[in-house]
Amino acid sequence: MSTTAQELERPQQQSDVGAWLRQNLFNGVLNTLITIVLVIFIPIVLFLIVRWAIFEATWQPVATNFRLLMTGRYPIEHVWRIQACMAIIYLLFGLSAGIWQGMVRTIGIGLVGFAIFFALFPFSVSARLWLVGSVVAALVGYFVGRPFSSKLRIPVIVLWLISPFIFWLLIRGGMLGLPLVTTNLWGGLLLTIILAVVGIIASFPIGVLLALGRQSKLPIIKWCCTLYIELVRGVPLISVLFMAVLMLPLFLPSNIRIDNLVRVLVAITGFSAAYLAENVRGGLQSVPRGQYEAASALGLNVFQTTFLIVLPQALRAVIPALVGQFISLFKDTSLVSIVGLAELLGIAGIVINQPEWLQVTGGVEREVLLFAALVYWFFCYTLSKISRRIEAHLGVGTR
Amino acid sequence: MAQLDNKLQPSKAIPFYRNVKVLALVAQIAFLLILGLLFWWLIGNMLSSLRRSNIPLSFDFLPQTAGFEIAESSIRYSATDSYGRAFLVGILNTLRIAVLGIILSTIFGIIIGIGRLSSNWLLRNLAGAYVELFRNTPLAVQLIFWFVAVILKLPRVRDAIAIDGIFALSNRGLTLAWPVAGESYAAWSIWFWVGLVVGVIAYVLRRQQLQRLDRPLVAWPVAWLAVLATWLVSWLGVWLFTGSSPLVIDQPHLSGFNYIGGVSITAAFFALLLGLTCYTAAFIAEIVRAGILAVSKGQREAAQALGFTPFQTMRLIIFPQALRVIIPPLTNQYLNLTKNSSLGILVSFPDLFFVTTTINNQSGRAVQVILIMMACYLAMSLLISLFANIYNSRMRLKER
Numbered sequence: 001m002s003t004t005a006q007e008l009e010r011p012q013q014q015s016d017v018g019a020w021l022r023q024n025l026f027n028g029v030l031n032t033l034i035t036i037v038l039v040i041f042i043p044i045v046l047f048l049i050v051r052w053a054i055f056e057a058t059w060q061p062v063a064t065n066f067r068l069l070m071t072g073r074y075p076i077e078h079v080w081r082i083q084a085c086m087a088i089i090y091l092l093f094g095l096s097a098g099i100w101q102g103m104v105r106t107i108g109i110g111l112v113g114f115a116i117f118f119a120l121f122p123f124s125v126s127a128r129l130w131l132v133g134s135v136v137a138a139l140v141g142y143f144v145g146r147p148f149s150s151k152l153r154i155p156v157i158v159l160w161l162i163s164p165f166i167f168w169l170l171i172r173g174g175m176l177g178l179p180l181v182t183t184n185l186w187g188g189l190l191l192t193i194i195l196a197v198v199g200i201i202a203s204f205p206i207g208v209l210l211a212l213g214r215q216s217k218l219p220i221i222k223w224c225c226t227l228y229i230e231l232v233r234g235v236p237l238i239s240v241l242f243m244a245v246l247m248l249p250l251f252l253p254s255n256i257r258i259d260n261l262v263r264v265l266v267a268i269t270g271f272s273a274a275y276l277a278e279n280v281r282g283g284l285q286s287v288p289r290g291q292y293e294a295a296s297a298l299g300l301n302v303f304q305t306t307f308l309i310v311l312p313q314a315l316r317a318v319i320p321a322l323v324g325q326f327i328s329l330f331k332d333t334s335l336v337s338i339v340g341l342a343e344l345l346g347i348a349g350i351v352i353n354q355p356e357w358l359q360v361t362g363g364v365e366r367e368v369l370l371f372a373a374l375v376y377w378f379f380c381y382t383l384s385k386i387s388r389r390i391e392a393h394l395g396v397g398t399r
Numbered sequence: 400m401a402q403l404d405n406k407l408q409p410s411k412a413i414p415f416y417r418n419v420k421v422l423a424l425v426a427q428i429a430f431l432l433i434l435g436l437l438f439w440w441l442i443g444n445m446l447s448s449l450r451r452s453n454i455p456l457s458f459d460f461l462p463q464t465a466g467f468e469i470a471e472s473s474i475r476y477s478a479t480d481s482y483g484r485a486f487l488v489g490i491l492n493t494l495r496i497a498v499l500g501i502i503l504s505t506i507f508g509i510i511i512g513i514g515r516l517s518s519n520w521l522l523r524n525l526a527g528a529y530v531e532l533f534r535n536t537p538l539a540v541q542l543i544f545w546f547v548a549v550i551l552k553l554p555r556v557r558d559a560i561a562i563d564g565i566f567a568l569s570n571r572g573l574t575l576a577w578p579v580a581g582e583s584y585a586a587w588s589i590w591f592w593v594g595l596v597v598g599v600i601a602y603v604l605r606r607q608q609l610q611r612l613d614r615p616l617v618a619w620p621v622a623w624l625a626v627l628a629t630w631l632v633s634w635l636g637v638w639l640f641t642g643s644s645p646l647v648i649d650q651p652h653l654s655g656f657n658y659i660g661g662v663s664i665t666a667a668f669f670a671l672l673l674g675l676t677c678y679t680a681a682f683i684a685e686i687v688r689a690g691i692l693a694v695s696k697g698q699r700e701a702a703q704a705l706g707f708t709p710f711q712t713m714r715l716i717i718f719p720q721a722l723r724v725i726i727p728p729l730t731n732q733y734l735n736l737t738k739n740s741s742l743g744i745l746v747s748f749p750d751l752f753f754v755t756t757t758i759n760n761q762s763g764r765a766v767q768v769i770l771i772m773m774a775c776y777l778a779m780s781l782l783i784s785l786f787a788n789i790y791n792s793r794m795r796l797k798e799r
Binding site for chain 1: 423434442445449451517518520522532534535536537539540541543547548552739741742744752765766769776780
């Protein structure tokens with residue numbers, strides 16, 4: 001009996017190429033037509049692009065200005081501090097990968113591959129050594145983290161939490177014998193990442209509070225939070241940036257001078273917080289009523305209910321949305337070039353206008369902009385893939 | 400027993416510091432007080448620094464002469480006009496790009512979204528690649544790329560890519576043939592309105608007829624037919640009677656250094672429109688895809704069983720149901736597109752934001768200028784949300 005069941009279980013799979021082609025490319029007249037058009041069209045376009053990229057494009061401006069594009073006018077003798085930050089990140093990722101395995105390890109492997117890939121390029125010896133050093137740090141972290149996973153859990157989380165402050169200290173300096181590097185020298189991809197990361201970290205507590213305020217039963221707090229969220233969401237980011245750069249100095253006493261980066265960070269934080277609040281609100285609404293009722297039946301007060309019962313569940317549900325917001329913030333940082341900060345796009349503009357490329361026929365705009373686009377794309381695409389994996393991992397939406 | 404009863408009775412003497420109502424009130428008053436103090440401090444600082452730099456906080460600069468030119472405008476504007484009018488030019492330019500962008504990105508987005516669900520492997524992956532490419536790069540980079548690396552690299556006007564009398568594409572922008580009012584337009588214009596009235600009457604009559612016949616109340620095809628027929632017949636009548644067409648096609652032709660005639664899109668507008676459309680279409684495609692996937696599989700199978708063609712299934716069964724899921728996030732994209740049009744400054748398109756920065760440079764009234772700009776963007780956002788909510792509730796009513 002069991003053998004017949006086995007035999008009936010699945011029909012013979014058609015694994016030959018012809019069947020796949022029939023099913024996916026030539027099922028019906030319209031699809032056949034589309035296939036024929038695309039089969040002619042795609043290779044021609046690809047051929048033209050590849051031919052342009054290899055034989056016609058001038059990649060010289062990107063190669064000579066690579067450091068400028070990555071770190072802006074950050075002094076070359078201090079670039080090691082940024083590389084040290086990278087090594088610390090690799091070490092922490094290695095430790096985390098050893099402790100938690102799974103997803104973190106996949107990301108860590110990606111990071112290591114990335115560093116090895118870049119170490120193959122003909123950069124300066126010290127840059128390549130730092131890349132190799134980062135890889136070694138990650139590996140050391142992994143093999144330390146794996147056996148001591150239970151003991152290292154808390155210290156590593158604490159390290160992650162304080163790491164932004166360490167990075168800020170290292171990059172800015174002015175303390176512990178490190179010379180000060182003023183923020184107007186920060187630029188390129190470094191500034192892009194700083195803006196996005198500081199923006200999302202700083203806006204997180206504000207966003208959560210705004211979301212809680214909007215859900216509050218106290219009418220005045222509810223209205224104020226709603227007003228703020230809707231006002232900010234109704235205007236473009238660039239107008240908020242413009243306002244921060246022009247009006248923030250007016251709002252403060254005349255003896256306080258704040259530099260441009262801080263003004264922009266305030267604007268990005270305030271803007272991002274409103275969007276984050278809406279994401280968190282979605283999460284708060286997904287927590288079933290029974291959770292609130294159970295918490296109050298157990299005698300928990302409002303704060304305990306909110307911070308121990310509701311928020312953990314709500315935030316877990318909105319992690320993919322938060323990653324999505326980080327991606328859009330990462331893209332939006334390109335707007336600060338309009339108010340005069342030289343992040344990746346701003347530096348790209350500077351490189352395009354360098355006098356030595358004026359002789360190049362056709363200009364170098366395409367090459368430099370494509371490089372900038374590629375960098376942005378790499379970060380955003382990787383993050384969106386990670387977000388999708390987290391979503392699958394958490395089972396959001398399937399529960 | 401008496402003791403127990405006593406405990407169950409709400410005791411009258413709840414101390415005020417444990418009374419939830421009192422606490423809530425106190426918390427809110429404290430919140431307002433702190434907020435008020437903060438604002439008082441900020442605005443006080445602002446007023447004193449404005450006074451120090453001798454900038455009055457009034458809107459009396461609006462009627463003053465602006466003194467700067469604006470590259471393109473849909474209303475008459477020159478440097479001698481007022482700041483107020485310059486604002487209006489900016490608002491109208493923003494609205495123009497937003498409306499066109501919304502229409503084009505919707506069409507484009509729906510096509511790509513459906514393409515992503517095609518059974519054709521090549522088309523499906525091409526659409527997927529498009530979405531991943533455009534969604535994951537910043538709009539600012541795309542806009543500058545379209546402007547500097549594509550449109551400004553087009554041939555000069557002299558060697559424009561053109562079909563004479565139909566279109567001309569050069570690094571100055573795009574010029575298209577366009578119908579304009581002819582000599583006899585005045586005589587025909589009344590028939591335009593007559594046609595609309597005929598359409599309304601036809602709609603009502605057809606509806607009644609359908610009701611009598613107990614058939615689905617779809618009266619608009621007949622109504623539109625009536626409108627078009629009226630326009631066509633009156634058009635021919637006027638043409639025969641006066642000997643000239645009410646609408647003539649204005650063909651672009653080279654005159655001096657640029658194309659004139661027809662309708663022109665400047666290079667900046669063209670780049671902004673391309674950038675906004677391609678970027679937003681990628682997001683709309685994902686929304687459309689998710690909406691279509693949200694329609695249960697049984698609907699498609701039932702339609703196939705009833706003998707609908709794939710196109711009919713999509714148009715009559717799947718899409719109307721998907722629309723309910725699609726509309727709310729789609730509204731968000733429309734809002735984003737409108738707000739993103741402020742990036743026009745990267746390609747020097749004189750939209751609201753660009754005009755605002757210029758006015759700020761000219762007049763130095765940062766506070767007022769920013770307030771006006773913010774208010775305008777807010778009003779536009781609210782308007783779009785309002786229309787979307789009305790449409791959404793109409794769609795929802797049909798739910799059974």
